[in-house]
Amino acid sequence: xxxxxxxxxxxxxxxxxxxxxxxxxxxxxxxxxxxxxxxxxxxxxxxxxxxxxxxxxxxxxxxxxxxxxxxxxxxxxxxxxxxxxxxxxxxxxxxxxxxxxxxxxxxxxxxxxxxxxxxxxxxxxxxxxxxxxxxxxxxxxxxxxxxxxxxxxxxxxxxxxxxxxxxxxxxxxxxxxxxxxxxxxxxxxxxxxxxxxxxxxxxxxxxxxxxxxxxxxxxxxxxxxxxxxxxxxxxxxxxxxxxxxxxxxxxxxxxxxxxxxxxxxxxxxxxxxxxxxxxxxxxxxxxxxxxxxxx
Amino acid sequence: xxxxxxxxxxxxxxxxxxxxxxxxxxxxxxxxxxxxxxxxxxxxxxxxxxxxxxxxxxxxxxxxxxxxxxxxxxxxxxxxxxxxxxxxxxxxxxxxxxxxxxxxxxxxxxxxxxxxxxxxxxxxxxxxxxxxxxxxxxxxxxxxxxxxxxxxxxxxxxxxxxxxxxxxxxxxxxxxxxxxxxxxxxxxxxxxxxxxxxxxxxxxxxxxxxxxxxxxxxxxxxxxxxxxxxxxxxxxxxxxxxxxxxxxxxxxxxxxxxxxxxxxxxxxxxxxxxxxxxxxxxxxxxxxxxxxxxxx
Amino acid sequence: xxxxxxxxxxxxxxxxxxxxxxxxxxxxxxxxxxxxxxxxxxxxxxxxxxxxxxxxxxxxxxxxxxxxxxxxxxxxxxxxxxxxxxxxxxxxxxxxxxxxxxxxxxxxxxxxxxxxxxxxxxxxxxxxxxxxxxxxxxxxxxxxxxxxxxxxxxxxxxxxxxxxxxxxxxxxxxxxxxxxxxxxxxxxxxxxxxxxxxxxxxxxxxxxxxxxxxxxxxxxxxxxxxxxxxxxxxxxxxx
Numbered sequence: 001x002x003x004x005x006x007x008x009x010x011x012x013x014x015x016x017x018x019x020x021x022x023x024x025x026x027x028x029x030x031x032x033x034x035x036x037x038x039x040x041x042x043x044x045x046x047x048x049x050x051x052x053x054x055x056x057x058x059x060x061x062x063x064x065x066x067x068x069x070x071x072x073x074x075x076x077x078x079x080x081x082x083x084x085x086x087x088x089x090x091x092x093x094x095x096x097x098x099x100x101x102x103x104x105x106x107x108x109x110x111x112x113x114x115x116x117x118x119x120x121x122x123x124x125x126x127x128x129x130x131x132x133x134x135x136x137x138x139x140x141x142x143x144x145x146x147x148x149x150x151x152x153x154x155x156x157x158x159x160x161x162x163x164x165x166x167x168x169x170x171x172x173x174x175x176x177x178x179x180x181x182x183x184x185x186x187x188x189x190x191x192x193x194x195x196x197x198x199x200x201x202x203x204x205x206x207x208x209x210x211x212x213x214x215x216x217x218x219x220x221x222x223x224x225x226x227x228x229x230x231x232x233x234x235x236x237x238x239x240x241x242x243x244x245x246x247x248x249x250x251x252x253x254x255x256x257x258x259x260x261x262x263x264x265x266x267x268x269x270x271x272x273x274x275x276x277x278x279x280x281x282x283x284x285x286x287x288x289x290x291x292x293x294x295x
Numbered sequence: 296x297x298x299x300x301x302x303x304x305x306x307x308x309x310x311x312x313x314x315x316x317x318x319x320x321x322x323x324x325x326x327x328x329x330x331x332x333x334x335x336x337x338x339x340x341x342x343x344x345x346x347x348x349x350x351x352x353x354x355x356x357x358x359x360x361x362x363x364x365x366x367x368x369x370x371x372x373x374x375x376x377x378x379x380x381x382x383x384x385x386x387x388x389x390x391x392x393x394x395x396x397x398x399x400x401x402x403x404x405x406x407x408x409x410x411x412x413x414x415x416x417x418x419x420x421x422x423x424x425x426x427x428x429x430x431x432x433x434x435x436x437x438x439x440x441x442x443x444x445x446x447x448x449x450x451x452x453x454x455x456x457x458x459x460x461x462x463x464x465x466x467x468x469x470x471x472x473x474x475x476x477x478x479x480x481x482x483x484x485x486x487x488x489x490x491x492x493x494x495x496x497x498x499x500x501x502x503x504x505x506x507x508x509x510x511x512x513x514x515x516x517x518x519x520x521x522x523x524x525x526x527x528x529x530x531x532x533x534x535x536x537x538x539x540x541x542x543x544x545x546x547x548x549x550x551x552x553x554x555x556x557x558x559x560x561x562x563x564x565x566x567x568x569x570x571x572x573x574x575x576x577x578x579x580x581x582x583x584x585x586x587x588x589x590x591x
Numbered sequence: 592x593x594x595x596x597x598x599x600x601x602x603x604x605x606x607x608x609x610x611x612x613x614x615x616x617x618x619x620x621x622x623x624x625x626x627x628x629x630x631x632x633x634x635x636x637x638x639x640x641x642x643x644x645x646x647x648x649x650x651x652x653x654x655x656x657x658x659x660x661x662x663x664x665x666x667x668x669x670x671x672x673x674x675x676x677x678x679x680x681x682x683x684x685x686x687x688x689x690x691x692x693x694x695x696x697x698x699x700x701x702x703x704x705x706x707x708x709x710x711x712x713x714x715x716x717x718x719x720x721x722x723x724x725x726x727x728x729x730x731x732x733x734x735x736x737x738x739x740x741x742x743x744x745x746x747x748x749x750x751x752x753x754x755x756x757x758x759x760x761x762x763x764x765x766x767x768x769x770x771x772x773x774x775x776x777x778x779x780x781x782x783x784x785x786x787x788x789x790x791x792x793x794x795x796x797x798x799x800x801x802x803x804x805x806x807x808x809x810x811x812x813x814x815x816x817x818x819x820x821x822x823x824x825x826x827x828x829x830x
Contacts, residue, residue, distance in 0.1 A: 035380055037519070082566050091573035093326065097526035098569040100519055105562030112555060220515065224391075231384045262416075265395035273388040277373045280381050457689075460682070464690055467679045474639055474673060475743070476665035476694030579681040580723050587683075587721040 002134055007253040013141035015249020016148035020203035021226030022233065022241035023155070024196040030172040030236050031192040034092045038079045038099040040223030041106040042197060043204040046072030047214050048110050050205065051119045061122040061209060068208075069201045075106060076197035080190055103219065111216045118215045121208040140210045151202050152242065158195075159238070168192055172236075200226075228268065232275050234282020243283050301432045305504060307544050308439035310524070312497025313517070314536035315446060316490040318525035322459070323486040324466030326383040328518045329370075329390030333363035333491040335397065335513040337498025339413060342422040342508060347404050347412045352424055356442075356499040363495020364488040371487030375480055378469075390518055397510035418509030422502050439500055446493055450533045462486055527565050529577025538577060592617040592778060593638075593669075593747060598647030598657075600630075600637045607633040609802035610647065615747065615780045620773040622789040623782045625799035626823060631782040632674060634799070635751045638780075639671040640664035651747075665694045668746030674755050677736040680725025684716055684735060687724045691739030702742070709738040712768075730761035737768060747778045754785045766792060786819050 021040070028036045049071030050064035057063065083098035127139030159165035167188045170178040179185050204222070208214045225248065233244025251271060255264040275282070316330040337359030344355035374385045403412035413419035425435065453459045464472040465482040473479050502508050524539030546564070547557050572578055593615040600608040607630045615621045625631050636642040638649060640661040649657045651667060659667070670691075678687050688709055692702045710717040713734050719727060724735060733753055740748055753769065754762040762785065770792045773779055783789035790796065790810045798806035798821060806821065 029380070035383075082570075086570045087573055091569075093321075093526060094569045094573035096326075097523050098566045100523050101562040101565035101569070103562075104558040108556070108558035108562075224515065227384055227387075231381070235380055262395065262399045265398070266392060269388045269392040269395055273385060273392060276377065276381055276385040276388065280377055457693075460686060460690065461693060463682065464679055467681060468676055470641060470661075471673065471676050471679065473641060473661035474665065474671045475690055475739075476662040478660075478662050574681070583683050583721060583723055590721075 003257060004254070006135055007257050008250050009135060009137060010141065011250030011253030012246055013138075013144050013249070014253065015229075015246035016145055017203045017207050017245075018225045018229045018248050019242045019245025020148055020151065020199050020206075021222055022229035022245045023238060024200040024203070025226045025230045026236060026238055026241040027168075027192055027196040027199070029230075030238075031168055032084060032095075032189055033175075034084065034095045036079060036084070036099050036193075036196075037096060037223060037227075038083070038103040038106065039076075039196065039200060040221065040226060041103045041110075041219035042075035042079055043068075043072050043200040043222055044110060044214075044216070044219040045075040045106055046070070046197075046201050047121060047204045047208045047218065048114055048119065050208070051114070051121045051214060054122050055120070059122075061125065061205075064122050064209075065201075065205045068205050069198060072197040072201040072204065073194055076193050077190075078102070080193040084189070084193075085186065103223075107216055107219050110219075114216070118213040121212060121214050123212045124206075124209040144206045144210060147202065147206060151199060155199065155238075164188075164191065228272050232272060232283060237282065240282045247283065296433055298432060301436050303544065303548055305432070305436050305439055307540055308436070308443050309497055309501045309504070310521075310540045310544065311443055311537045312446070312493055312500070313521040314524035314528075314540050315450075315533060316494035316497070317518075317521040318530070318533065318536040319450075319462075319486055319490040319493065321522065321525050322466050322530055323462050323483060324469065325378070325386075325483070325486075326522060327386040327490070328383050328515065328522060329386030329388075329393075330490065330494045330521050331513040331515075331518040332386075332390035332393040333367050333494035334498035334501070334517075335393055335508075335510070336362040336366055336491075337495030338502035338508045338513075339397065339400075339419060339498075340495070341499030342419055342502040343402065343412060345424045345503065346422045347402070347406060349406070352428075352503070355424075355503075356496060359499030359502075360492045360496040363498065364492035367491020367494075368484050368488040371484045375483040375487075387515060387518065390513070391515065394510045394513050397513070416510060418507060419502075420507040422506045422508070424503050425506065435504060439504075442496060442500065446496070447533050447537075523565070525575065527568060527575055529572075529575030529581070531574070531577045531579040531582035535575050535577040539575070592652060593780075594648075594650045595634075595638070596648045598634070598637060598644045598649065600633055600642055600644045602633075607802055608637065608644070611799070611802070611804055613797045613804055613807070615778065616795070617778055618776050619794035620769070620779045620781055620792055622793035622796040623780065623799055624784075624786045624789060624796055624818070626821075627784070629799040630802045631799055632751055635671060635673070635749050635780075635782055638664070638669065638749060639673075662694070665743065668744070669749065670740045670743045670745035670747070671749045672736045672740045672751065672753065674751040674753075677732045678724035678727070678739075680723065682724055683721050684724055684727070685720045687735055688716075688739050688742050691742035692744075694743055701744075705742050705744070709741055712741075713738050729757050730764065733757065733761075733765055734768070737765075737772075741772075745777075747780060748772070750779060750781045752782055752784055754783065754788060762788060784823075786823065790815060790818065 025039055028039065046068040050068035053059045053067035054064040079099055079102050083095050083102055087095050087098060124140050124143050127142050129139050130137040130142060159168060167183045170181060170183055171185055171188050175185060229244035229248045230241050232247055233240030252264055252268060255267040313330055313334055317327055320327045340362040341355040341359035344350040344358050345352060370389050374382055377385055398416040400413050401415050403410045403414060409421065411421050461477055462482055464475065465477055465479050469479045525536040527542065528537065528539030529535030543561055546561055550557055550560060553560065568576065596612050597610045598608055599606065599610055611634060623631055633642065637644050640659050640663065644657055648655065656664060656667060679690060688706055689702065692705065710720065715731055716735055716738055724732065727735060753765050757765065766788050769779065773792060781789055793810055795809045797804050798818065
């Protein structure tokens with residue numbers, strides 16, 4: 001019983017990072033109605049830039065984090081310009097294929113620039129571990145939860161209580177109406193990409209710092225986690241992305257503990273498949289908007 | 296023929312099965328990131344058939360294709376309600392489920408004193424058929440080419456009998472297609488079965504050429520590549536996905552000096568092509584123009 | 592010919608049709624008018640078998656068709672020209688027309704001659720026969736959609752707001768075509784927002800408001816002004 005609760009606690013910390021990744025995907029999909037499958041790799045570029053900056057100038061976590069943001073932003077802007085803005089409105093498939101092509105570019109670019117299986121990334125500041133009632137909360141996990149929580153609150157304020165957030169929601173709801181209402185759709189789309197990159201960069205820094213190292217496999221890994229969390233929670237819903245991320249984290253932790261790594265994969269993918277077949281609207285129960293059809 | 300060239304052409308041929316499989320679903324209106332699962336079923340199924348059960352090779356290939364078709368249809372039936380991203384991720388989930396399951400799938404039997412069969416993550420080796428028959432690489436390439444040609448011919452026949460056009464209608468607008476009297480669910484499941492069979496056939500051929508397969512080979516990246524080939528080469532014709540494979544692997548070989556930068560070059564090329572031709576190089580409008588010109 | 596009684600169709604918890612009853616008689620144009628959101632498209636989709644009615648009955652010549660799937664409805668001779676999804680954009684004009692005849696795909700000779708007839712009826716389509724349908728103008732796409740429906744040799748044509756998004760001159764052209772079809776003795780069920788044009792060509796009409804039929808008549812007999820008002824704005828509240 002204690003294991004169950006401990007795993008849940010551990011899982012929520014990991015899930016918080018997944019939730020951020022899922023939110024990044026959701027922001028882009030919600031506003032552009034297209035899937036940016038190069039999202040994970042763009043964050044990967046960021047964390048590698050962070051690692052490099054740290055290696056060059058001993059910049060520490062803060063320096064690495066700043067560099068991560070910059071790297072993720074540049075990579076995202078690159079993808080947005082080439083795969084999304086440049087491709088005409090109804091060609092969602094082309095955008096997806098193009099973002100995949102850029103993923104290949106980014107992954108090889110990073111692998112060339114950083115030969116070697118892993119690269120060091122500065123660790124999280126050492127917070128004391130917390131122990132109460134036989135439950136153990138690692139200092140790293142506390143850090144992740146705290147930072148993720150702050151980001152989520154800030155994001156909520158931005159999306160629901162700011163003018164830009166209103167423009168984003170308008171664009172996500174009905175692009176034609178938004179255009180008519182004087183929303184500069186191209187600018188909002190671009191800025192949404194940047195916002196997604198920022199949120200993703202936070203996730204990237206947290207994960208990389210918690211691990212102390214990164215590898216070029218990060219691109220695929222982050223993409224899969226983000227997509228799975230987004231779909232479990234419900235495509236197009238930010239609440240769903242959060243819920244999906246947490247559920248994924250907890251399920252993974254439980255499965256890993258009781259059944260091992262191989263079984264964990266089977267359970268996660270099996271869960272995802274069943275979820276999609278039985279609950280296409282996801283756990284958050286968002287109605288499958290017509291948006292999904294356009295892809 | 297130069298053995299290296301034979302090897303490259305064999306690769307192109309095998310990947311073409313996978314690309315055609317994904318393409319067929321694309322024109323039926325569904326993006327599948329998971330055709331590699333049926334490729335795996337074909338590889339493992341066909342490999343087990345010859346190496347462990349001692350079946351004749353043609354039967355093993357048929358078995359692999361049949362497995363691909365059966366599983367493909369089975370997956371498509373509940374998934375047919377989904378569309379767009381949902382369908383894509385569902386197929387990805389199933390493919391990863393397959394891969395993760397193969398990592399723990401052990402089925403080994405004593406064959407002529409050797410323990411033969413899949414051994415989970417350690418892979419499945421000793422698919423010895425090519426050694427036992429002593430078939431030359433050039434001959435095997437001819438076999439691959441012949442079967443690929445047969446598949447393309449079958450698709451061309453389907454086109455001749457208006458079957459492909461009906462699938463395209465279902466793909467473009469299922470509701471409108473339903474209004475014309477098409478049975479949308481049947482088409483979706485049928486297309487998935489056919490696509491699964493094509494992938495399974497390719498998988499069987501692959502396993503016997505490589506003589507060793509392991510779960511890691513049937514990854515998400517392989518699957519997304521398969522879809523990308525059709526999107527790049529063009530959705531207008533079955534030659535489109537094959538063109539996509541040619542461009543990727545052909546580029547790899549012709550840029551030997553820049554081999555390290557191949558993905559960077561390929562990726563950039565693809566992104567540019569898609570800006571100009573969002574439905575690929577051999578897209579529907581080009582094919583329509585060619586058909587109109589040929590009719591003259 | 593097509594009798595619809597007390598049909599109820601809901602989207603989840605939202606009841607769109609709350610008991611619709613009307614008759615579509617053989618020959619001539621029956622029009623369904625009504626303000627936006629009244630449920631006109633829902634009714635068409637219910638008849639066409641795309642949506643399933645929760646209650647009521649639909650009979651064509653005494654035969655029950657409620658609950659039949661879309662392709663079965665087509666085989667009964669009820670063909671739909673939907674709103675807003677007129678053509679298969681990546682297929683040529685000719686292929687789009689041939690697509691309309693898939694329900695009778697064995698009748699090769701018949702399909703060839705029908706294709707000729709349609710292309711003769713719509714010379715603009717003959718000009719563009721090999722072009723991709725997505726490149727046609729709005730009016731041409733509407734014509735193509737009508738032509739495609741004709742290829743199915745329909746007993747009843749269901750048309751959903753053919754005037755949508757078209758310039759007034761094109762709307763007149765389209766309605767002229769519809770009028771000619773009516774004069775040839777075809778049975779047409781026309782759902783329209785453009786009540787003025789519909790009333791010009793209709794033999795009889797029904798008014799749908801909030802999921803129910805509230806009014807019916809023939810254009811000659813009624814006060815057109817009142818009908819138009821209710822069609823566009825909904826019934827005026829008492830007082």
